[in-house]
Amino acid sequence: MKExxxxxxxxxRVTPEFKLAVEKAAAEENRTLSNWxxxxxxxxxKQEEV
Known part of the structure; x- marks a missing residue:
């Protein structure tokens, strides 16, 4: 994919609980929410292209 x-x-749109879970996962990897x-x-x- 070209940058x-x-x-x-x-x-x-997601539930507040889902957003919290994603934010936690992003924080654990020291990433922003968007980057994660x-x-x-x-x-x-990439997995689907193989």
Whole structure:
């Protein structure tokens, strides 16, 4: 996937409990919430391409 300037926005509604769980996972990896979500999704995409 080619890196470009990040200008696109994805909005996602989740429960407060889910958001807390994702924030905790991101903090454990010393990542921002956005960076953690992007990293998880990139890994999933790579798995699916194989």
């Amino acid at each position: 470009t300037t990040k200008t696109a926005v994805i909005r996602l 979500i992007e990293t998880v999704l990139r890994e999933k995409i």
